[in-house]
Amino acid sequence: MDIRLEAISHAYGDTDVLEDITLDIPAGRIVCLVGPSGCGKSTLLRIIGGLERPGAGRVLQVGAPPEGCLNPLTYVFQDFALLPWRTVRGNVSLVLEDHGIRRARARDIIDDVLARTKLSDFAGALPKQLSGGMKQRVAIARALAVNPAVMLMDEPLSALDSQTRELLMDDLIALWTRQPFTSVYVTHNLAEAVRLGHRIVVLSRRPGRICEVVEIDKPLAERLYADPDLDDVQRHLWELMRDEARAAEEELIDV
Amino acid sequence: MSDMTAGPRAPADPDVPAMEVRFRGGGFAPESRRWVGVAVFVALIALVEWGTRAGWISPLTLPRPTDVFGTFVELWNSGLLFKHLGPSLSRLAVGAALGASAGILIGVLIGLFSYVRAGLVPLVAALFPIPKIALLPLFVIWFGIDEGSKYALIGFGTFSPTVVATYGAVDNVDRSLIRMGQSFGLSWLSIVRKIVLPGAMPGILSGLRISLAIAIILLVAAEMLGAEYGIGAYILQAGSLYDLERLFAGVVILSLLGLLVSATIAQIERRILGWRT
Numbered sequence: 001m002d003i004r005l006e007a008i009s010h011a012y013g014d015t016d017v018l019e020d021i022t023l024d025i026p027a028g029r030i031v032c033l034v035g036p037s038g039c040g041k042s043t044l045l046r047i048i049g050g051l052e053r054p055g056a057g058r059v060l061q062v063g064a065p066p067e068g069c070l071n072p073l074t075y076v077f078q079d080f081a082l083l084p085w086r087t088v089r090g091n092v093s094l095v096l097e098d099h100g101i102r103r104a105r106a107r108d109i110i111d112d113v114l115a116r117t118k119l120s121d122f123a124g125a126l127p128k129q130l131s132g133g134m135k136q137r138v139a140i141a142r143a144l145a146v147n148p149a150v151m152l153m154d155e156p157l158s159a160l161d162s163q164t165r166e167l168l169m170d171d172l173i174a175l176w177t178r179q180p181f182t183s184v185y186v187t188h189n190l191a192e193a194v195r196l197g198h199r200i201v202v203l204s205r206r207p208g209r210i211c212e213v214v215e216i217d218k219p220l221a222e223r224l225y226a227d228p229d230l231d232d233v234q235r236h237l238w239e240l241m242r243d244e245a246r247a248a249e250e251e252l253i254d255v
Numbered sequence: 256m257s258d259m260t261a262g263p264r265a266p267a268d269p270d271v272p273a274m275e276v277r278f279r280g281g282g283f284a285p286e287s288r289r290w291v292g293v294a295v296f297v298a299l300i301a302l303v304e305w306g307t308r309a310g311w312i313s314p315l316t317l318p319r320p321t322d323v324f325g326t327f328v329e330l331w332n333s334g335l336l337f338k339h340l341g342p343s344l345s346r347l348a349v350g351a352a353l354g355a356s357a358g359i360l361i362g363v364l365i366g367l368f369s370y371v372r373a374g375l376v377p378l379v380a381a382l383f384p385i386p387k388i389a390l391l392p393l394f395v396i397w398f399g400i401d402e403g404s405k406y407a408l409i410g411f412g413t414f415s416p417t418v419v420a421t422y423g424a425v426d427n428v429d430r431s432l433i434r435m436g437q438s439f440g441l442s443w444l445s446i447v448r449k450i451v452l453p454g455a456m457p458g459i460l461s462g463l464r465i466s467l468a469i470a471i472i473l474l475v476a477a478e479m480l481g482a483e484y485g486i487g488a489y490i491l492q493a494g495s496l497y498d499l500e501r502l503f504a505g506v507v508i509l510s511l512l513g514l515l516v517s518a519t520i521a522q523i524e525r526r527i528l529g530w531r532t
Binding site for chain 2 (some may be wrong): 049051068069073074075077079081083084085086087093094097126127128142146
């Protein structure tokens, strides 16, 4: 299933945050949205998943979601959004219960996604016992449990320290290599973008417009830590963004 | 910095004065001191006992603690204690259960629906400051002089603080969790049942602590009219006769009741709120 954005614009009150965004998100690819802070990339992600209504334009799902898909557009949030009163298993089962999946069937799905995110040994733990990286892996497991057509990832690694971030990037690449998924990945970290993105969309400062779309052909599995090929791309992205980022940084916040 | 990594450490120069860094990070962190509370109680009671025996506290100001204890033992032995305690506890239980459950229900509705909030928050704010004791005659007319008026008084008294605590607790539920529930397509009822209510539980329980203390206060007021037995009736009777020993025995029972309620809630919190960090 593809996602097509047609001329999306959005404003909060008098402040325009997004302007005329037209974009295709092809199935089986990871599209990274990067841009200076406050450029509306998270807003765009909320619009794509239907959590916010765009001021103008529309989001289309092209084609049918894959078989057994419970929730086509599924988010992974920056702050994990785990229920603190449920165990790891309970947090995953939360999203299955509403679809009437219980007992043995639920157990199979939960065991499978926990194994894929290397959490099998922690099924009975409460979120307060987990490190940040493990919490985010639980959130990823929960997202995988509904077999999404598109994963909408909102700065999923931004709340983690840099080593955990590297480890989780490796995990995400391993997950994608095993079973390619479609994803829109919002980040302000260019290293993440060049590591995980097949296509990188650079947004301008507010109001967010598409500056440039960069394609990286190198397969995900071959991209390494501090890869020289990726460095060039990353440098190019930074050239694009530097002035915008500085201007955004010096702006007064009046929202 | 560079010579720290370069080689072995230079020998300390004895002429340069060296001073250990003074620790200054202590205090400002509450620690558990289990027996201090008991010690304060014991010390206070001992002080009063000594004062009344030595004569610098006249028996008209304060009764002697041992006499109060004697009265309590007498009350126990004669079986009157349970004759008083029974009706009081059932009034407390029924009144507080009615008031608290109605309060939680209305509080959750206020938290969930804007129309209910707009309609009821001003009403609750208007009801809250009314001393419910002043309404006792009204309750007697509405609900009869028997148990009805007593349940109503305690119920209304616990209702408004519970409502305020509950809708505050619902408002404070982490919005990002609700958004997560919506993003996974959970039904409205599931979000309320699995995210909003458990998330509001800490706030509801701490509100319940206050409401139940108020219920105990109102218990005495409820037994002002038309009650033959009951701790409140017992205290009021003793008070009107200036029988300080019996008055204090009754007051001690109320205090113990308060401690019991608070300990029960603490136990419930430990049981169902173990997930809190």
